[in-house]
Amino acid sequence: MIEATLCFPLRDLESGTEVLLIEKRRGLGEGWYNGPGGKLETGETPRECAVRETREEVGLEVDPRDLEKAAELTFLLDGAIHTFCHVYRTTQFAGEPRESPEARPEWVDVDDVPYEQMWEDDQLWLPHVLAGETVAGEFQFEGGKPLDEAAFVDHDIERGVSFDGAARANE
Numbered sequence: 485m486i487e488a489t490l491c492f493p494l495r496d497l498e499s500g501t502e503v504l505l506i507e508k509r510r511g512l513g514e515g516w517y518n519g520p521g522g523k524l525e526t527g528e529t530p531r532e533c534a535v536r537e538t539r540e541e542v543g544l545e546v547d548p549r550d551l552e553k554a555a556e557l558t559f560l561l562d563g564a565i566h567t568f569c570h571v572y573r574t575t576q577f578a579g580e581p582r583e584s585p586e587a588r589p590e591w592v593d594v595d596d597v598p599y600e601q602m603w604e605d606d607q608l609w610l611p612h613v614l615a616g617e618t619v620a621g622e623f624q625f626e627g628g629k630p631l632d633e634a635a636f637v638d639h640d641i642e643r644g645v646s647f648d649g650a651a652r653a654n655e
């Protein structure tokens with residue numbers, strides 16, 4: 485099983501709230517919009533991974549203590565867990581987004597997120613994450629590897645879950 489993270493930086497403007505998305509340039513989900521993120525490296529906590537991936541992909545510095553856990557997503561492929569993904573949001577960060585070989589960053593109004601150019605399941609959970617809620621979701625894909633070419637067939641979502649238990653507070 486792959487363990488991965490996503491991080492959604494948010495900023496408030498007079499015109500409304502914007503989220504920093506990336507257009508992914510290579511790897512899984514290439515060509516689609518997503519948040520900065522990726523797979524955990526050996527010995528890394530999910531928060532450390534989210535901080536590193538956000539720095540590597542878009543050049544923003546985030547303090548792990550400023551990451552708010554927003555979702556836990558389980559992606560199943562042909563009945564087996566393929567990826568478990570920790571999702572964070574943050575309103576605190578330093579620096580200006582810059583392009584990298586992996587990603588082209590773009591600030592997008594939270595009411596204007598391009599769901600038609602994203603993973604099909606994102607429209608089911610990301611609106612809640614961007615609205616400040618918490619989500620636990622399970623998403624089933626079928627049809628062999630890779631995951632981004634499989635068919636999205638079913639899902640189960642729970643909203644308002646707590647990630648504040650002592651054992652999980654630092655995840």
Ligand SMILES: Nc1nc2c([nH]c(=O)n2[C@H]2C[C@H](O)[C@@H](COP(=O)(O)OP(=O)(O)OP(=O)(O)O)O2)c(=O)[nH]1
Nearest residue numbers: 488489510511512518521522523567569603605606
């Ligand atoms: N928004 C969204 N993200 C997803 C879904 N499924 C899924 O794996 N992801 C995320 C989890 C990870 O952050 C990311 C895939 O990890 P990655 O970016 O490291 O993958 P990669 O194959 O490009 O890895 P690498 O070559 O850069 O090591 O995609 C999904 O359905 N929706």
